Amino acid sequence: MDISGVSKSFGGVKALSTCHLEIHEGQINGLIGPNGSGKTTLFNCITGYERVQSGQISFRDTDITNARPDRVFALGIGRTFQLTRLFARLSVLENMLVATQRHEGWLRSMIRRAGSASERNRAMELLDFVGIAKLAHDPAGSLSYGQRKLLELASMLVADPSVLLLDEPAGGVNPTLIGHLADRIAQLNRAGKTFLVVEHNMEFVMGICHRVTVLSQGSTLVSGTPDEVRSNPAVLDAYLGGEDDPSTPQARQPVRRPMLRKREVLGGPEPLLTLRGIYAGYGGGDILKDVSIDVPEGAITCIVGPNGAGKSTMLATISGLLRPRAGEIRFDGRVVSGKTPGQILDLGIALVPQAHSLFGDMTVRENVEMGAFTIRDQALVRKRLAAVQELYPIVKERADERAASLSGGQQRLVEFARCLMLEPRLIVLDEPSMGLDPQTRQIVFDMVALMNRQGKTILLVEQNARAGLKLSSHGVVLENGTVRLTGSGREVLEHPEIGALYLGGAAAGAAAP
């Protein structure tokens, strides 16, 4: 399969720009890259779920650019989805039978029973192959997350495709099952199947792939054997953020605490937020395992870690969107775990979620006012709006424009403005720089630093680890749902282990501090 010069943009954001990729027959090809680098978009373009704007995709000399998904599948290209998608109310076996390809008229397809004996046998064989044959008659919706991944893989195999595209097969799956999955993929590969695997679990990718391609900001960065890719410095830069960032001047200054309280002066920096022994997950097992961190008041604390480490889960747990299974969260001395998101917001913790949380069809002013809709006192709302407008001129200048018409960076600022309307004490930012170019990112980071200087405690999750840690006074490294490292921003940044953490080899790495 050959993909050449494919481009795709959503609105003003370029998701893929002249991306090239060759998939070699009979090999396991890996596709990696930081968040937002366009991996899933590329998958969608190949399989016909999204139309490409330019470029060509061909499969064994057949042009499949912008073909419909059912045609792509009929040609022998199967795919799985990042978040497993299956037919929840059908049984596991029925899920398998949907994919059986049988060339018959619609009239016959209505009269004949679904699944002949041989088709059923084949389906059962495949279920046995992935190891879930016992569950054949259970509704697919009752499967665990890992089992769903296995079913998705098996149901694709029913039609015997020659190329399999797997979108994060190991994401959110426990280590035992990952081993099982890698084993199955290798076995299928020996039987002649070609694979393209998108995966954040580097150990997994480096372990099974023959070739690895790195995508960065929508185009191909490098391509080569796992060892070549691992040792290529450009790859690490793509993950950790470019070295060429103008360094933030405030970054290396000591912690600023303009709102010092007496007891803090006496007892040293008192953490505003503490997590103790947090276990949390979304039903498919715990994502966070025994996480304990302190967020000091008046500081910027940055959480970094590879994708799937549990960063977003941690923020969801703090903001009350996800109830921890065990452990305790305290904010300013009060237990907040178990409270609703509304109550937590009222206590002064505001979350700015990962990109695109504005109401696109509402104006900028309306969006900002929404941030304060719980406040009854209109005079206070006006006062705060004025203050926010002073801080963010864009809120005033483009007050009556639709929020969706703003650029990504501008939208971020409006999101900040909105969260300031409640005057929170702790601002939680989920990847503020996601999808932004370096210059805009700098503006956004400057705003974060400014908010901090004005007394807000900030907890941020950042994919661009270098930039995030430079900005921060404290750093926390999360990996596989546990805390690997903590320290000052600089200590964490300069820790020798951090590179290994992003590009695999973490399991072989040194003992945790």
Next chain:
Amino acid sequence: MSALSAPAPGRARRTRAVVAGLWLIALVIFVLFPLVITDSTATTIAVYTVIFMAATTAWNIFSGYSGYLALGHAVFFGSGGYAVALAARDWHFKGGWDVFGLLPFAGVVAALIAVPVGLVALRVRRHTFVVVTIAIFFIFQLAALNLGFTGGTSGINFPIATFPPATYNNPFYYIALAILVISVLMSWSVRRSRFGLQLLAVRDDEDRALGLGVKTRRVKLIAFVLSAFPVGMLGGLYFYFLGQVYPQFAYDPLFDISLALMGFIGGIGTLVGPLLGALVLETLQQYFTQSVSGTGTYLIVYGVLFLAVILLLPRGVVPSLAMLWQRRRVRAATRAAESREPARRGDMAGVAR
């Protein structure tokens, strides 16, 4: 619930025999009903009830299995009525059994109408689809009011049916029952076929179905047309029973809502659910309109019943009960397994998670 969940072959065969027996008993009861209970009020109610049972079953073939909520099936119902009325008038039918011969024609008319309607409406999904079906429905109502050949607001009269007064309802009842049997057979064979599996796949995740090679557009359209056919026949029968067809009644929004309501209460996407929903609701509604001198009391009862079902059994009576039953069985099974081998559960859970 499904034919595929069959753990042990011996038990499965026994279950199948029991189910077939129950269907047969139900059929016998329905066949004997007007012979045993000859009261004309009761048989009138029975005619309406069977018509609605069949219509809801037919509606379920599309909406229940595909998950696309169609609120415009009155288009097929009314058009079937007009087709029979016009044909009977223009071809000078005497009025008697001969008019029933036109019902397949009404079905074909409805199915033909369903093709362009489906092509338009099925381009969109979810709420938009619902709104589009409603809009198309109103187009038909307006057309019936304003076109010359439909007779405008006064409508068209059917030839007077020349059945003996004592058993006047019976021919209508048995024809309705025949259409009901056809609808149920259609629904059953769709449900167990590969085509039906594709429809259910569309319901659960249309994009993924597409990615597994299901020609979703074609599958949806065929189901839509299939479900229109019996509804057209039923429309012809229904308005022949009433004696005339006119726009407000032929294209009645209440008909659309009734089908959805009956389907939901019984449980859409199942074979028995729509039958049960229509049986209970239509009987109740007709009983109240006929006996409680219809001041709208029935609407209150209707509303209370609907609320109770939505709150207590949100997925409809049949699926909710099936789920409760399954949960009980699973619990019993795990208890049995636990008492047998408590040690093995730990490592099993590790692999299965």
